[in-house]
Amino acid sequence: MTTFLLLTILLFPTLFILSTLISLLRNYLTARTLHLPIIVLPISPENPLWMLTSPYILPFFRALPFSNGHFTRFCYTGWEFVEKSRAHLEFGDAFVLATPGRNWIYTCDAGVIREVIRRERGGEFARPLEMLSVLETFGANIATVNGADWQRMRKCTAASFNEQNNLLVWTESLRQGNQMLQYWLSAGAEGVKTMAYDTRTLTLDILAHAGFGKSFDFQSRRDRMKSGALSYRDALALILENAILILALGPPVLKKLAWVPGLGILSEAVDKFKRCMTDIFDETTEKTRGQRTQGNFLTSLVRGAVEDKLLTPEEVIGNIFIFSFAGHDTTSHTFEFSFMLLAMHPKVQDWMAEELNYVVKGDRVQEPGYDVFPKLVRVMAVMLETLRLYDPLISVVKGTEGRAAKLKFGEQDIMVPPKTRVIFNINALHSHPQYWGDDALEWKPSRWIQTATGDGPVHDRESITIPTTGLFVPWSEGMRGCPGKKFSQVEYVAVMVILFREYCVAPVKRQGEDDIAAKARAQSALKDTGMRLLLQMLHPEKCPLKWERRV
Numbered sequence: 001m002t003t004f005l006l007l008t009i010l011l012f013p014t015l016f017i018l019s020t021l022i023s024l025l026r027n028y029l030t031a032r033t034l035h036l037p038i039i040v041l042p043i044s045p046e047n048p049l050w051m052l053t054s055p056y057i058l059p060f061f062r063a064l065p066f067s068n069g070h071f072t073r074f075c076y077t078g079w080e081f082v083e084k085s086r087a088h089l090e091f092g093d094a095f096v097l098a099t100p101g102r103n104w105i106y107t108c109d110a111g112v113i114r115e116v117i118r119r120e121r122g123g124e125f126a127r128p129l130e131m132l133s134v135l136e137t138f139g140a141n142i143a144t145v146n147g148a149d150w151q152r153m154r155k156c157t158a159a160s161f162n163e164q165n166n167l168l169v170w171t172e173s174l175r176q177g178n179q180m181l182q183y184w185l186s187a188g189a190e191g192v193k194t195m196a197y198d199t200r201t202l203t204l205d206i207l208a209h210a211g212f213g214k215s216f217d218f219q220s221r222r223d224r225m226k227s228g229a230l231s232y233r234d235a236l237a238l239i240l241e242n243a244i245l246i247l248a249l250g251p252p253v254l255k256k257l258a259w260v261p262g263l264g265i266l267s268e269a270v271d272k273f274k275r276c277m278t279d280i281f282d283e284t285t286e287k288t289r290g291q292r293t294q295g296n297f298l299t300s301l302v303r304g305a306v307e308d309k310l311l312t313p314e315e316v317i318g319n320i321f322i323f324s325f326a327g328h329d330t331t332s333h334t335f336e337f338s339f340m341l342l343a344m345h346p347k348v349q350d351w352m353a354e355e356l357n358y359v360v361k362g363d364r365v366q367e368p369g370y371d372v373f374p375k376l377v378r379v380m381a382v383m384l385e386t387l388r389l390y391d392p393l394i395s396v397v398k399g400t401e402g403r404a405a406k407l408k409f410g411e412q413d414i415m416v417p418p419k420t421r422v423i424f425n426i427n428a429l430h431s432h433p434q435y436w437g438d439d440a441l442e443w444k445p446s447r448w449i450q451t452a453t454g455d456g457p458v459h460d461r462e463s464i465t466i467p468t469t470g471l472f473v474p475w476s477e478g479m480r481g482c483p484g485k486k487f488s489q490v491e492y493v494a495v496m497v498i499l500f501r502e503y504c505v506a507p508v509k510r511q512g513e514d515d516i517a518a519k520a521r522a523q524s525a526l527k528d529t530g531m532r533l534l535l536q537m538l539h540p541e542k543c544p545l546k547w548e549r550r551v
């Protein structure tokens with residue numbers, strides 16, 4: 001009896017290990033047909049259980065006195081940020097990660113990236129949907145579907161990304177930026193430890209206004225805590241921070257496990273967010289009944305469901321979630337990285353302030369109009385340079401589905417087998433010395449500026465250098481490129497106008513620290529960056545920033 005029990009217990013892990021080894025061998029043999037360098041990984045980095053446990057397991061392997069090959073170097077999400085172009089300089093512009101799940105072709109070749117994007121429209125390459133199930137907790141949405149379903153959803157939302165909406169983004173960003181600045185100034189010499197929380201509040205408020213027609217005043221974490229109840233914003237933040245755990249368990253199991261410390265609050269957050277989205281949907285259905293005027297994302301989605309019958313109510317809710325997530329978290333992390341970098345580079349702040357003084361002039365009575373947006377090229381350069389080295393999305397993933405597709409890597413024609421991932425390694429592409437020069441790893445916004453010859457003031461002659469197509473793709477490109485690209489740019493520039501036209505930022509010095517030591521602490525906060533749902537600084541609070549009037 002004991003032997004039988006023991007055998008039964010051992011059977012499942014044995015079968016699991018065997019099937020993993022068989023899948024790995026099968027994928028390795030397929031990878032060999034590609035004639036690209038191969039790196040074999042025993043675990044698929046996208047396995048949710050591995051994603052949750054690897055941060056605890058990998059340090060143990062790293063501490064071992066003997067080498068473990070490529071395992072600790074490539075077998076976790078976010079290695080691309082650490083490696084930058086190093087892996088490609090070692091293995092070439094394309095290489096394969098062979099895993100028990102799928103084969104992943106990593107490339108930083110701008111030509112290949114252009115080609116894959118171009119052929120996405122014909123269906124040869126597509127977004128691998130199984131990777132995005134984490135974003136489907138609340139329903140299918142524009143980011144998690146392909147083909148006809150995607151066209152249907154795109155049709156319902158594309159029109160709301162227009163200049164009228166960008167104007168709303170501009171004015172609301174000025175308003176929210178002002179309120180956040182006042183709060184940060186009130187922290188005085190002690191500085192702000194809640195930057196990550198505050199920038200999320202800021203970007204979510206801007207999105208709520210421009211996207212969903214809801215107006216909030218900026219609220220600090222302290223004020224929010226006083227109110228006690230879990231707000232819609234807190235619920236979303238909790239969901240995003242714990243998305244992988246929520247996906248791994250699924251909302252129904254999460255509810256059953258609500259008694260486990262830490263899981264109760266997550267289950268509450270999922271319920272709260274669902275309730276809020278259903279309320280927003282019902283409210284908007286009522287408001288838009290019979291109206292055909294142009295509106296925001298929300299009114300477009302609701303109209304798409306109720307009047308045009310293009311979407312189901314679940315799809316509307318799924319899309320409210322994806323716009324809430326994609327529309328604020330990306331921009332929020334871009335702000336955080338920018339503030340930390342600017343705090344370390346006072347000269348870049350001066351350079352940006354010169355332009356702000358020239359373009360926005362000294363007028364404090366009226367806020368700057370949206371017409372100044374295209375003139376603030378140095379501010380835009382700070383955004384682009386930050387995204388070049390600190391892209392919150394880390395990589396863009398495409399892949400073949402049922403059919404193989406031929407692709408040219410350098411001089412080599414390669415048949416990419418079905419169900420193979422093709423990953424644009426943005427971190428490598430954006431930091432490759434071949435494209436960006438020997439100072440590729442240096443954060444240097446001025447690299448984005450070109451100055452026309454002539455006599456007028458320099459600020460009237462400066463413009464943004466546009467890189468060759470496929471070389472700089474933080475918003476991706478082509479039909480699945482980011483629809484919120486301009487939204488995020490307008491938002492970014494408006495907030496920077498408010499923060500930097502009269503003020504500057506610096507790391508708070510600890511007792512006994514000089515400028516160099518404080519800068520080193522900011523540098524280590526930046527280095528302590530890793531993947532949650534997106535790439536983000538893991539502990540920005542370790543280097544509080546102080547805001548003061550520019551002298």
Ligand code: HEM
Binds near residue numbers: 331392473475482485
């Ligand atoms: C700095 C800010 C942003 C960055 C870097 C960014 C980047 C991206 C990228 C790279 C993609 C394509 C992802 C892929 O193919 O896997 C994407 C898609 C998307 N983004 Fe953004 N984004 C930003 C801001 C925004 C904003 C402000 C919104 C909405 C207001 C938005 C909404 C979306 C949506 C809905 C998609 C999915 C589109 C589709 O699948 O057709 N994003 N974004």
